[in-house]
């Protein structure tokens with residue numbers, strides 16, 4: 001199906017918006033009136049620009065407050081319409097959106113609304129234009145899709161149809177049954193379809209619509225359900241995104257447009273009108289890669305955590321550190337020296353790396369140049385929205401090339417690679433730029449086949465931190481996406497690697513004995529723990545001594561503690577028991593406060 005995007009969904013000048021829409025692969029655009037009014041280009045130039053960019057102008061919008069008016073007000077509306085139809089002729093746009101009247105002058109009179117829309121459609125017809133009538137969710141008298149359709153049906157005019165907008169429909173109708181009526185509208189009378197998702201916020205409809213819309217799959221609406229009804233009704237027009245969103249208004253138009261196109265590809269996959277290569281979800285974390293200008297501080301932490309430097313890359317200054325199934329690469333390559341220590345890449349263990357890469361590419365993930373010297377194993381990699389490099393790879397697979405083939409083993413390494421099977425990566429926490437959070441969640445879901453969990457808000461002493469995990473169902477891969485408060489220091493922007501162990505107390509003691517420093521946790525926290533849970537004799541005291549935090553849910557328990565931070569990176573030691581599903585969110589405010597307090601507490 002053809003895809004389209006409303007210029008209001010993208011930031012910048014009209015020219016920038018059109019370029020971004022075209023580059024992302026959209027077939028057409030809806031031109032929002034304000035974007036045209038503010039453009040120095042003539043309508044003919046806009047038309048030519050769109051043609052050059054391979055875009056059709058699928059809709060011009062909006063025309064407001066037209067129908068069910070006292071006669072002299074309607075006459076003024078017709079006069080306005082005549083001007084706009086002439087403009088549309090110059091633009092080469094043949095469909096105009098008229099949204100339902102919100103003005104206090106509007107009369108509660110469906111027959112009058114139908115009659116006047118019919119007269120508007122007569123005028124439109126003379127200009128070769130079709131009128132698509134849309135019910136705004138806050139329309140004065142007409143505010144539901146079925147009411148708008150009844151009026152259009154009553155008008156019975158060939159140049160008058162309806163525009164369905166998923167926001168206006170789904171913000172008012174919660175029950176799936178309420179929207180089945182869409183299938184009763186003849187497909188050729190649905191002149192246009194606008195798609196937008198939104199988080200389920202329970203707020204004033206107009207404010208919700210104008211500020212919080214997002215792309216399909218980024219909110220809480222069942223857009224696939226709605227689209228199936230629209231397709232069954234026989235709609236064949238474009239799938240068009242109309243997203244009013246405060247964040248997108250100030251984000252880079254190019255990346256927003258790609259995010260938008262990806263959302264439509266995923267939606268189309270859900271309803272079966274597009275078939276990108278099927279997802280191949282990762283089955284584990286093969287490695288996490290830190291880049292650092294100075295290997296010493298990170299190596300000291302890894303050494304104290306019981307990791308051994310087992311291998312070194314044959315062609316690059318990259319060391320492989322390992323404990324059990326936890327593998328960490330430390331990269332001191334020249335390109336990496338400019339920024340401080342950060343978590344730059346993740347190797348995802350994948351049953352079919354080539355298939356994972358094909359899907360990622362089909363879903364518009366930027367494919368990275370293969371890291372490959374002549375003797376290197378080919379590694380498929382794409383960039384996540386935050387720039388993290390994601391490698392699709394295999395470790396010890398009988399038939400697939402092993403990414404470790406590029407590494408030479410270090411003589412006399414402290415411990416053998418597989419000595420400690422109970423260590424692994426529990427989760428990785430990656431901080432996202434604040435304006436890319438929804439994009440990142442959709443990316444990880446769509447491209448990697450991970451399932452988003454609940455979004456959690458965590459109080460940081462200097463702001464609020466939002467966090468959302470994306471995981472495989474079995475927990476073999478857990479990535480926690482976070483977006484931090486405004487930076488008073490680096491705390492809200494730190495990334496971390498959480499290491500799974502089956503004995504966090506032993507691990508914490510050993511780390512300390514080896515010279516590692518654990519994040520100190522205030523005594524008040526332990527007094528509160530004592531009030532909330534019952535512990536065996538001495539248990540709480542042990543946690544307090546080491547700075548171990550504790551949580552419990554209906555399924556299990558979670559014990560965890562933190563190393564100090566090196567650059568932007570710290571480590572967490574995690575003992576997850578039973579089927580505990582979370583990440584110790586109740587403890588996160590205490591941890592964040594402790595990290596702010598310990599800002600001086602860095603270094604090797």
Ligand SMILES: O=C(O)c1ccc(O)c(O)c1
Pocket residue numbers: 061062097099134136165194209210242
């Ligand atoms: O918020 C509005 O005014 C508005 C205008 C045009 C639309 O298509 C729409 O869905 C909302």
Ligand SMILES: [Mg+2]
Pocket residue numbers: 134165194242
């Ligand atoms: Mg709309």
